[in-house]
Amino acid sequence: MSATNTNSALLTVLGVGHLVTGHRPWLRFVVTAETWNVLLAGLAKSRWSLLGLWGEPGMVHLAAHEFETGTPGIASLPCSAGEFPSVGRWHPPAQRLERAIADLVGLQPAAGPDLRPWLDHGCWPLRHPLGSPTAPAEALPPYPFLPTEGESLHQIPVGPVHAGIIEPGHFRFTANGEAVVRLEERLGYVHKGIESLLNGASLERAARLVGRVSGDSTVAYALAFARAVEAATETEIPARAHWLRALMAELERLANHCGDIGAICNDAAFALMLAHCAVLRERVLRASAACFGHRLLMDCVVPGGVTVDLPADGVPILRALLAEMRRAFPPLVELYDNTASLQDRAANTGTLNPTLVQQFGCGGVIGRAAGRAFDARREPGYPPYDQLEFEVPVRRESDVNARVWIRIREVEQSLALIEGILERLPSGPVHGALNQSGRLVEGMALVEGFRGDILVWLRLAADGTVARCHPRDPSWFQWPLLEAAIEGNIVADFPLCNKSFNCSYSGHDL
């Protein structure tokens, strides 16, 4: 792993700090406020991007990723006075993350540009659940939305309960006639307190919980959690388990992309695509259930390997799925490409400035549709993808159409990957015992879900239970960009833009 890369400017900055032992695979340093500020300057200059920002009593952690060397590194800043120099002040992508830290841990971003609460809506029976919980002294004032002024502007509040079968969140549109002047998101409605439930949990329970941070990405989350545990405990898992995990991850990607392509077209009033894509999605879920016993593959990936081996008839079931997908998918692609009314809605709609995408370190389909080629399967990478050939499709138009095409190309790549996995699946056990370190250890992992890169950071206590775990959804760096993408579009195109992003509410609200 590139953890010891000496050319890394990021590690040179971090290196003046105090190296924390027992943190794997990347390095974590306890730094001073001075180093912290150098780090923030590097973020502001886009020398590295923000991977995550989270807190615990008395300490904030910042994970960054350097473009040139591909090296991740973590800085930890002790905050004895209950505050830390605001990251969001210099680097806007951090703003919501530090508002969440203030709500959950009680550490304040000093001189932060936005000090409104984010996840805490003033309804919980306590404040700062991850810090020193106290009973709320007084009720929170009503949430102050950003003011909008101007002639003939009107506001449209939407949600939290939406019209479709989707997750809850509140959108506040300010419009001038048909055109959206500003969208402001208000999230946090599905905050389940998962991080606090994880504190002290057994690995078994924690794996189930992290696998339900966002149900559509259960494989990717469970994989990120398992890899972080395995990194922390320095456990090597059997080769076959790596390959089966990748198989499950690609099935998950396939199912979600099929569903999304159909749903996006449906929001452009083209229901035929939804009907056909929903059938393909259903076929993937049925094959998943037939092979691994669960349609969404929940609880199949665990620390140490996987819980179910591919049954004897698994390979023919999956080959039949591949054949059916290869028969049915190309005509749908052609239909998408050749339906003028659909193209009219999707092309040049919800265009996102690629500079913002770079600044936010926005991953997944949204990033790759805007020229940001980042894919965690490649970099930092994890097995067995280093032994598999696949392309990471990239486009530059950064509109709804480009996001559909990235999904189409990724469906094709996932089909090829599944084929490659079936051909070369090694034999042997699918699960191994974890090393028992008997002391405090820490681990981190970055995994590419269908929505983008998922980060899991954790600390295991000496008895092997979870002392602290922070899962970071890709949506943290995507939701804010939806506000930018919709600007200047008509209100009626919002569902289309929103679906082309398909950010997670549950993963974000945690």
Add this chain to the structure above:
Amino acid sequence: MRKLLLQNGWRSPLTLPAPAPSESALTELGAKVDRAARRRLGRSLAIREVDAGSCNGCELEIHALNNAFYDLERFGFHFVASPRHADVLLVTGPVTVNMREALERTYAATPDPKWVVAVGDCGRNGGVFAGGYACVGGVAEVIPVDLHIPGCPPNPMQLLEGLLALLQVVR
């Protein structure tokens, strides 16, 4: 597009035969419906789905009910965009504290007669998320529930069995 549509004309439908209504659901529902309501509703039921803090897993399977395999609409069920048009609230999730008020208000906005179906292990008692500061834990803690469909998430067949039981009672 024409070719695709024509081909679909030839192919036999994907739709699966209807499952029998779930026995346990029938028992749970049995005592709760009065005859007058049944007559008024006829054969059609409008469903409003409410995510009260789900992980989104339950939503994915509820979505699947609309695909060609399960084709929920053939039974007279359809999803509506507003609680004011709904006969049934299909509620998922452990009811987060932050969603409690929205759920109560959605229930209040649904005209009588109405039924509430709690979907998933979360909807029953909070599931894996029970016990924290952020979840109420179970839909029945907040609004009266007529039927629980367990599972994490329940698959479309289980959802269908539960809903068919509801339909039988309502009819």
